[in-house]
Amino acid sequence: MNTPQKASIPVIKRLPKYYRYLRSLQADGITSISSRELASQMGTTASQVRQDFNCIGDVNGRQGIGYSVENLLSILESLLFGNGDRLPTILIGCGRLGKAVSRFITTDTNGYKLIAAFDVAENEVGKEISGIRIRHIDELEAFCEENKPKVAVLCVPRDGAQQVSGRLVDLGIEGFWNFSHYDLSVSYPDVVVENVHLGDSLMSLGYRLRNQE
Amino acid sequence: MNTPQKASIPVIKRLPKYYRYLRSLQADGITSISSRELASQMGTTASQVRQDFNCIGDVNGRQGIGYSVENLLSILESLLFGNGDRLPTILIGCGRLGKAVSRFITTDTNGYKLIAAFDVAENEVGKEISGIRIRHIDELEAFCEENKPKVAVLCVPRDGAQQVSGRLVDLGIEGFWNFSHYDLSVSYPDVVVENVHLGDSLMSLGYRLRNQE
Numbered sequence: 269m270n271t272p273q274k275a276s277i278p279v280i281k282r283l284p285k286y287y288r289y290l291r292s293l294q295a296d297g298i299t300s301i302s303s304r305e306l307a308s309q310m311g312t313t314a315s316q317v318r319q320d321f322n323c324i325g326d327v328n329g330r331q332g333i334g335y336s337v338e339n340l341l342s343i344l345e346s347l348l349f350g351n352g353d354r355l356p357t358i359l360i361g362c363g364r365l366g367k368a369v370s371r372f373i374t375t376d377t378n379g380y381k382l383i384a385a386f387d388v389a390e391n392e393v394g395k396e397i398s399g400i401r402i403r404h405i406d407e408l409e410a411f412c413e414e415n416k417p418k419v420a421v422l423c424v425p426r427d428g429a430q431q432v433s434g435r436l437v438d439l440g441i442e443g444f445w446n447f448s449h450y451d452l453s454v455s456y457p458d459v460v461v462e463n464v465h466l467g468d469s470l471m472s473l474g475y476r477l478r479n480q481e
Numbered sequence: 482m483n484t485p486q487k488a489s490i491p492v493i494k495r496l497p498k499y500y501r502y503l504r505s506l507q508a509d510g511i512t513s514i515s516s517r518e519l520a521s522q523m524g525t526t527a528s529q530v531r532q533d534f535n536c537i538g539d540v541n542g543r544q545g546i547g548y549s550v551e552n553l554l555s556i557l558e559s560l561l562f563g564n565g566d567r568l569p570t571i572l573i574g575c576g577r578l579g580k581a582v583s584r585f586i587t588t589d590t591n592g593y594k595l596i597a598a599f600d601v602a603e604n605e606v607g608k609e610i611s612g613i614r615i616r617h618i619d620e621l622e623a624f625c626e627e628n629k630p631k632v633a634v635l636c637v638p639r640d641g642a643q644q645v646s647g648r649l650v651d652l653g654i655e656g657f658w659n660f661s662h663y664d665l666s667v668s669y670p671d672v673v674v675e676n677v678h679l680g681d682s683l684m685s686l687g688y689r690l691r692n693q694e
Contacts, residue, residue, distance in 0.1 A: 379684075418690065471592075
């Protein structure tokens with residue numbers, strides 16, 4: 269395999285979309301596709317597709333045939349989901365949003381394994397969320413020292429996220445799926461953070477509807 | 482007021498973040514801020530801040546004093562939330578995700594008003610979601626013709642989104658907050674779409690944790 273170029277964040281953000289398109293092609297029985305066809309379906313350019321694929325490995329398309337869908341999927345699966353090793357993950361905050369997103373870590377084959385869920389509310393402790401018993405946040409240190417989670421999902425308000433994120437980094441958490449409005453990466457530049465700011469997304473939509481289109 | 486430059490999508494995506502930072506400055510009693518200070522808190526550059534502000538209006542900072550926090554907030558509020566007019570919005574899909582995101586349209590002051598919620602499941606119809614009675618999807622046409630919603634929130638699987646989105650566009654929906662994996666903008670390039678692909682976000686996080694850092 270050629271050594272792939274280091275992928276930039278915009279390339280990394282596009283890889284899941286390639287994966288989804290290629291899966292639907294595979295489901296339709298399509299075995300190969302040109303960069304031009306793939307670009308047209310994804311609303312991008314053939315040149316962009318070829319540049320992106322240079323970052324992920326040995327995926328040279330063949331003149332007149334295109335890329336092998338199976339080969340691309342196999343490379344993308346290994347890059348995105350690892351090879352069967354699921355990342356041990358904890359959920360912080362078990363409200364409505366926590367309940368909704370927990371299923372992405374339990375029922376989808378996304379490469380994560382939810383091993384614990386924590387909340388500050390005493391009346392939530394002991395209940396179940398996606399098959400996991402909710403623990404009190406005071407149990408965080410003891411649990412993490414024993415079970416070494418790598419990823420934390422933050423479904424708490426900004427203040428709660430600010431208070432808990434330093435503890436989590438100290439406990440060895442390497443990656444955050446962050447639904448709070450606390451910008452972790454300013455204080456902790458070395459951890460990997462994927463922000464999902466739902467409120468921001470709604471504001472952007474409102475801006476475009478009110479001012480531009 | 483100077484005529485602002487047309488904001489590009491990346492600028493539009495940063496505006497909510499400026500808004501959130503400026504709100505927290507205001508809460509701390511801070512009345513003015515330089516582009517350098519704001520950039521440092523947001524993890525960007527002063528030059529970026531000044532370029533972004535050129536797109537939103539008459540926000541020239543004063544040498545040695547900086548930008549007025551109040552003036553910036555007032556301009557951003559008008560751009561992001563309109564001037565009190567809330568966008569009439571419907572929710573399609575009332576499962577766990579629909580329940581979690583519905584509160585962003587009802588309890589936050591984001592400039593939207595949830596006027597109806599729809600589901601295909603007969604046993605959901607008649608239940609309440611964020612104070613709204615859930616209707617059957619068959620009522621969609623009649624409801625929209627009478628009430629003219631402008632925004633639809635799609636909390637349904639890919640197939641459901643593909644089936645319903647053409648109906649919604651025909652019924653006059655101008656903007657979509659899209660949680661499904663169906664890429665609306667390929668088939669409907671003229672509508673405004675804000676995609677929240679939670680699965681993609683998790684895949685990107687996994688890629689970075691497994692391959693890069």
